[in-house]
Amino acid sequence: MRAQRVAEEFAKLYGSAPDGVWSAPGRVNLIGEHTDYNDGFVMPFALPQATLAAVARRTDGLLRLHSADIGGGAAGGVVELPLDRLAPGTDKDWTAYPAGVVWALREAGHPVTGADIHLSSTVPPGAGLSSSAALEVVTALALDDLHDLRLPRRQLALLCRHAENVYVGAPTGIMDQTASACCTEGHALFLDTRDLARKQIPFDLAAEGMRLLVVDTRVEHAHSDGEYGRRRAGCEKGAALLGVEALRDVPRAGLDVALARLGDDEEVRRLVRHVVTENGRVERVAALLESGCAAAIGPVLTEGHASLRDDFRVSCPELDLVVDTALAAGALGARMTGGGFGGSAIVLVRTADTATITKAVEEAFATANLTPPRVFEAAPSAGARRVSRSAWSGCTP
Numbered sequence: 001m002r003a004q005r006v007a008e009e010f011a012k013l014y015g016s017a018p019d020g021v022w023s024a025p026g027r028v029n030l031i032g033e034h035t036d037y038n039d040g041f042v043m044p045f046a047l048p049q050a051t052l053a054a055v056a057r058r059t060d061g062l063l064r065l066h067s068a069d070i071g072g073g074a075a076g077g078v079v080e081l082p083l084d085r086l087a088p089g090t091d092k093d094w095t096a097y098p099a100g101v102v103w104a105l106r107e108a109g110h111p112v113t114g115a116d117i118h119l120s121s122t123v124p125p126g127a128g129l130s131s132s133a134a135l136e137v138v139t140a141l142a143l144d145d146l147h148d149l150r151l152p153r154r155q156l157a158l159l160c161r162h163a164e165n166v167y168v169g170a171p172t173g174i175m176d177q178t179a180s181a182c183c184t185e186g187h188a189l190f191l192d193t194r195d196l197a198r199k200q201i202p203f204d205l206a207a208e209g210m211r212l213l214v215v216d217t218r219v220e221h222a223h224s225d226g227e228y229g230r231r232r233a234g235c236e237k238g239a240a241l242l243g244v245e246a247l248r249d250v251p252r253a254g255l256d257v258a259l260a261r262l263g264d265d266e267e268v269r270r271l272v273r274h275v276v277t278e279n280g281r282v283e284r285v286a287a288l289l290e291s292g293c294a295a296a297i298g299p300v301l302t303e304g305h306a307s308l309r310d311d312f313r314v315s316c317p318e319l320d321l322v323v324d325t326a327l328a329a330g331a332l333g334a335r336m337t338g339g340g341f342g343g344s345a346i347v348l349v350r351t352a353d354t355a356t357i358t359k360a361v362e363e364a365f366a367t368a369n370l371t372p373p374r375v376f377e378a379a380p381s382a383g384a385r386r387v388s389r390s391a392w393s394g395c396t397p
């Protein structure tokens, strides 16, 4: 079992058993892209791929970090960070995510006294599947448990976003952390990012003869590199010009009037049009799923892709190739998922068409001389949880 293996690795590294093992998943977003920092709607679900953390509490003000996948720094791969020296912008690699969470918890006044942490992840980094949020949420949940903080999940998600925004310096919204912390198996999560109200919507495609495929284009993306921040700033400019708190406040019925008021600022008009129509698409997908019409969400997903490609301009040739090829091969709908500029697409297929559509996408990538994509089925899985109290019960080496 994975939890047992991670606990054993912890014991080899740190010389004693961990206090427990925690897990936090990556996510795909079904619909609702670039809406979360506009106070809008999103609908992610958790992936089976998750980050595991074996953790032991310390009381001496030291944070020790190691990752089985990403490799550590000095001191035999274990990175040592004194808690009182944690400061935004100081850690430049993967350690910034767990360190940022510890910093955010302490900054909020929670008495975190230190920890030894060993991480192991099956969420591919840079694939737009929220490997960063998984890393943050698993750290937050473990520390919450071990320091008996009992923070509500939404609070943990907010602290993780604060860590990512301030400590790491990526201006992301609240979707990914909430998805990792709050999703439940067999459901998509309808989230209103203004008040963080959540609704779990049953999402069982297999029962209706369909599957959702994730296609990782292997084009790596990052949210701290400027383009994401520029889109966000453009949306904020649009809200300011329209005199609303956030673009969420522009109703779908008032879109034409709003666009006319923006005059010839074509850049901002496109951003506003995407956000307003995308919020509408989330509501449409929610209504279709709730009335048992899952197959009918396909065209709404595809419409969302066109909006991200043409108006929001965050797609890339590889994502467009997945979408176009899958649709031509008979997919019910397809779109990029996550922040864009690379990463992954999702493809809704009838179960019987899975192999044909997968092959068509793989062949299109081969023909275009691209790195072969990674294709897998995404079943809505559990959110973050403790997977073991003390999974490792063998002898300390």
Ligand code: GLA
Residues within 6 Å of the ligand: 032, 033, 034, 035, 036, 037, 172, 173, 174, 175, 176, 223, 338, 339, 340
């Ligand atoms: C990234 C961010 C999220 C969200 C999406 C786009 O995944 O982390 O907050 O903005 O992009 O929907």
